[in-house]
Amino acid sequence: MAYWLFKTEPDAFSIDDLANRVEQTEPWDGVRNYQARNFLRDSVALSDKVFIYHSSCKEVGIAGVAQVVKAGYPDTTQFDPESKYYDPKSSQDNPRWFRVDVKFVEKFTRVLPLAEIKAMPSISELPLVKKGGRLSIMPVSEGEWQQLYTAAK
DNA sequence: GCCAACGTTGGC
DNA sequence: GCCAACGTTGGC
Numbered sequence: 001m002a003y004w005l006f007k008t009e010p011d012a013f014s015i016d017d018l019a020n021r022v023e024q025t026e027p028w029d030g031v032r033n034y035q036a037r038n039f040l041r042d043s044v045a046l047s048d049k050v051f052i053y054h055s056s057c058k059e060v061g062i063a064g065v066a067q068v069v070k071a072g073y074p075d076t077t078q079f080d081p082e083s084k085y086y087d088p089k090s091s092q093d094n095p096r097w098f099r100v101d102v103k104f105v106e107k108f109t110r111v112l113p114l115a116e117i118k119a120m121p122s123i124s125e126l127p128l129v130k131k132g133g134r135l136s137i138m139p140v141s142e143g144e145w146q147q148l149y150t151a152a153k
Numbered sequence: 154g155c156c157a158a159c160g161t162t163g164g165c
Numbered sequence: 166g167c168c169a170a171c172g173t174t175g176g177c
Contacts, residue, residue, distance in 0.1 A: 007175090033160075056175050114176075132158045134174050 003140040004044060005051040005062070005128060006102075015052045015063040018104045026066075029075045029099040030085045036137035041072045041098040043139070050102055051140060051148065053128070054111060062112040062152055070101035112152040122147050 006028060008014065018026055031037060050066040074095035077085035090096035118129050127138040140148070 009175090035160095060176070132174085133176090134159060136174090 002043070002045060002048045003050075003142060003145040004039070004048055004068075005053050005126075005138050005140050006066070007053045007055045007136040009056045010054045010063070011057060014054065015104075015107050018052065018064075018066060018102070019107055021104065024103045025069050025101050026103065027075075027099050027101050029077050029097075031075070031099065031136060032085065032087070032097060033136060035135060037096075037098055039137045039139065040100055044068055044072060044100050044137075046071050049105070049145070051145075059111040060114045061117065062108070062148060064107040065105040065149075066102040067105050068100050069103045072098045072100055075099040108152045110152070112148065116151065117148065120147060120151065 010016075028040075031040060046068055048068040050068065051062045052064045052066055054060060054063045074092075075085070075097040077083040078087040078090045078095065078097045079092060080086055081088075085097075087096055114128075117123055117126075123129060123144055126140065126144055127133060127135045
């Protein structure tokens with residue numbers, strides 16, 4: 001099993017929104033970055049654990065945990081002209097963008113702040129804290145996961 | 154809301 | 166295939 005970190009803007013979709021989903025599953029769509037797409041398409045696997053990270057908000061940081069319930073498959077919003085994620089250059093035969101489905105696992109009692117993550121010496125290699133940190137889907141090593149999970153508790 | 158860092162686009 | 170212009174991300 002592998003570990004990941006997914007970013008979301010809580011004003012649009014938060015850990016609470018995920019927790020409140022009655023069907024307990026949520027398509028993680030709208031990712032329009034090639035590096036992130038490659039992870040979703042090729043590497044994110046069933047049962048992998050995911051940190052849910054809140055960005056562009058008051059409390060920036062890791063808010064909880066989700067789990068992958070369906071591995072990568074084409075993001076259908078790219079084919080919908082009504083969607084803001086519509087991509088006219090993509091095709092059904094050769095989809096450009098992918099998504100996975102996740103379900104809620106837990107919400108931390110506090111958001112683990114980005115500033116605190118940056119201050120952890122063992123987390124210096126995580127893309128979140130490197131080179132601008134703009135990647136929206138990123139791998140987390142098992143060691144990093146344990147450190148962050150413990151710190152969030 | 155500012156702005157730095159980064160990714161994408163398109164002319165040549 | 167270079168690279169300037171432009172758009173987006175995201176912390177502060």
